[in-house]
Amino acid sequence: MALVPYEEAAAVGLQKFHKPVATFSFADRTIRIRQDWRQLGVAAVVWDAAVVLAAYLEMGAVELRGRAAVELGAGTGLVGIVAALLGAHVTITDRKVALDFLKSNVQANLPPHIQPKAVVKELTWGQNLGSFSSGEFDLILGADIIYLEETFTDLLQTLEHLCSNHSVILLACRIRYERDSNFLAMLERQFTELEFNSPTFEWALDLVAHFYIKREKW
Numbered sequence: 492m493a494l495v496p497y498e499e500a501a502a503v504g505l506q507k508f509h510k511p512v513a514t515f516s517f518a519d520r521t522i523r524i525r526q527d528w529r530q531l532g533v534a535a536v537v538w539d540a541a542v543v544l545a546a547y548l549e550m551g552a553v554e555l556r557g558r559a560a561v562e563l564g565a566g567t568g569l570v571g572i573v574a575a576l577l578g579a580h581v582t583i584t585d586r587k588v589a590l591d592f593l594k595s596n597v598q599a600n601l602p603p604h605i606q607p608k609a610v611v612k613e614l615t616w617g618q619n620l621g622s623f624s625s626g627e628f629d630l631i632l633g634a635d636i637i638y639l640e641e642t643f644t645d646l647l648q649t650l651e652h653l654c655s656n657h658s659v660i661l662l663a664c665r666i667r668y669e670r671d672s673n674f675l676a677m678l679e680r681q682f683t684e685l686e687f688n689s690p691t692f693e694w695a696l697d698l699v700a701h702f703y704i705k706r707e708k709w
């Protein structure tokens with residue numbers, strides 16, 4: 492019998508997380524995102540849901556030009572970068588530990604005239620929400636942020652704080668466990684799900700992520 496050491500990179504489907512750079516094409520630009528799974532884990536790789544959300548933004552179903560947007564749990568910042576390239580003023584947020592890496596990806600991928608439209612800032616869900624004005628954002632973005640049950644209450648509180656009556660929340664998520672669906676049920680009690688009407692995005696619904704658009708209940 493031989494003991495074969497577990498090699499993360501060999502796991503099917505995970506190889507892409509071990510590439511030092513992930514390359515995408517959005518908003519007529521090539522975006523090169525640096526990844527570092529070994530140093531920062533989930534916050535330093537691009538998840539499929541981020542690609543789905545970025546592609547959705549690029550479709551133009553939601554007005555971004557001049558809008559104030561915030562990305563929660565941004566990780567490498569792909570979604571926030573694409574939102575800024577498409578004309579939004581974006582606050583790109585994550586936990587403190589992820590911020591330096593996030594900043595370096597944002598700076599590397601935004602041309603100088605767009606840099607002022609993107610701010611990287613700490614936002615740990617449920618904490619120090621006073622540093623964000625209540626209802627200050629038109630658009631709240633989140634890719635693959637529904638995965639830790641212990642954060643659900645804080646995440647919900649954060650969404651409530653950031654939303655005004657006209658805010659739209661766009662979440663791309665892979666539903667892995669029952670608890671993830673439970674979180675969506677919690678959301679539906681406090682926000683209205685908008686009809687999702689986009690045949691070109693069915694591949695995402697089937698293969699990559701469930702996609703939700705929610706608006707605060709009137």
Ligand SMILES: C[S@@+](CC[C@H](N)C(=O)[O-])C[C@H]1O[C@@H](n2cnc3c(N)ncnc32)[C@H](O)[C@@H]1O
Binds near residue numbers: 589
């Ligand atoms: C699965 S990763 C998704 C990253 C990125 N949105 C993407 O899709 O590529 C989840 C992200 O949520 C962040 N996160 C986890 N718990 C958090 C918390 N309590 N407050 C803020 N961010 C959190 C992690 O740091 C990580 O960047």
